Amino acid sequence: MFRYRRKAQYHETDQMGIIHHSNYVKWMEEARVAFLDQIGMGYKKAEAAGVVSPVAGISVEYKRPVRFDDEIEIRLTVSKYNGVVLELAYEFYNLTENVLCTKAVSRHGFLEDNRIVSLKKELPEMDGLMVSYIAGQDQNG
Amino acid sequence: MFRYRRKAQYHETDQMGIIHHSNYVKWMEEARVAFLDQIGMGYKKAEAAGVVSPVAGISVEYKRPVRFDDEIEIRLTVSKYNGVVLELAYEFYNLTENVLCTKAVSRHGFLEDNRIVSLKKELPEMDGLMVSYIAGQDQNG
Amino acid sequence: MFRYRRKAQYHETDQMGIIHHSNYVKWMEEARVAFLDQIGMGYKKAEAAGVVSPVAGISVEYKRPVRFDDEIEIRLTVSKYNGVVLELAYEFYNLTENVLCTKAVSRHGFLEDNRIVSLKKELPEMDGLMVSYIAGQDQNG
């Protein structure tokens, strides 16, 4: 499991006095960028290899509101990977309130020159990094 | 079906040269606000009645990228309503490219003094507005 | 004078119950993009000519808050242009409250291949469009 911490900012609040729900999608991206960087598949490396990984879909389930200045920890796991599709699961813990506040999922493909590619076939080194991360994740929980 | 039009703005692009995926969640809200206003359940009316309707969940499926200056039409329908839960479905058409680019769903509850309430029981007038909108929607497609 | 209208959106509010001050900078850009498009110097034309016009500076004076759903008209004038530097002035009128709410200025240069260029010398056609707009603006107020 990869952990990413983030303070809820004032400019992210709305007039209900809570963090506006659109910001969670940005926080998911921040956690994902940090995660991919850590396992060696960071943006610059992928770009150098000519691969981009656009967001194919997201879903977010809002359980408890987050407020300005709350400390949030996002716990990210790889929920699916088959070389062509990557699915990530996110649990948002509000450390200030000590409560699970949000659950989310994102799905991603891989594109080279605007064509869908299989990491397994065309970038076996990156595929290997992901596969070995998942092996460790499944062992350590 | 309710239609909401919107130009994709420069400040909404990212360095992939497309509209950043988090913005679609804001556009869904803009369409929803305009829709609720049109059927007589607008924000100010709900607020005066002491009811807020927070977002309980969203899901977005990104099919085609949207680019700066593209004209987008969001087609909104009520996909579920039982007095307690409201679910809205959104289809994003890129009028500039003449293509369906995104599909999305949002789910909403109703709160009065931080308690979940049934519109049907506590605000029958608003419930009636929604029920009669849905009757018209199902007839006219 | 060029006029651009815009509704203040819910996702632009903050927990003080007003539009967050960072959004005005986005609205200035929206008005500027629409203005340059109208006088024939739109983004796609400039891009085709290989010219970008980054923001060199902004200043914003907030006089009155704007609230969700307020209708805002931005009145844009060219306050300075010498072929190398473009300065635009913005007055934000809150049509819902019938009051001038914000005044702002933005400054812009012109870049070709990352070098500062003079529109007057290198893109005389675009320079001519701006000069003739200003002539009309000064006559008509």
Added chain:
Amino acid sequence: MFRYRRKAQYHETDQMGIIHHSNYVKWMEEARVAFLDQIGMGYKKAEAAGVVSPVAGISVEYKRPVRFDDEIEIRLTVSKYNGVVLELAYEFYNLTENVLCTKAVSRHGFLEDNRIVSLKKELPEMDGLMVSYIAGQDQNG
């Protein structure tokens, strides 16, 4: 001098491949919130005292672009304070590029029940915190 560090995020880029200029206004706020918190005038304390401090004006001078993943340090100083008006100066250093990239200023008043108030008169304790911070700042540079 107060220092605030921040990574430039992917969702803050635009299609020029740089951080969109509107985000700097949000980063200024983040630095300001952290600064006021550190000197004991944090948002929650001010709110408990019934005082809000809206932004009266900003100006930003963009010298060098910032790119995704760059590490930015904002150096904040109090440039003016007289009990009624607070002016803060910001220097943005791009630690990744080792260069001063942006300079900015923000101005703030103080409101109690929507009336402009003097901190010096009505909240002498908070005024004292600011005055003693400034004394230290002027000694230590």
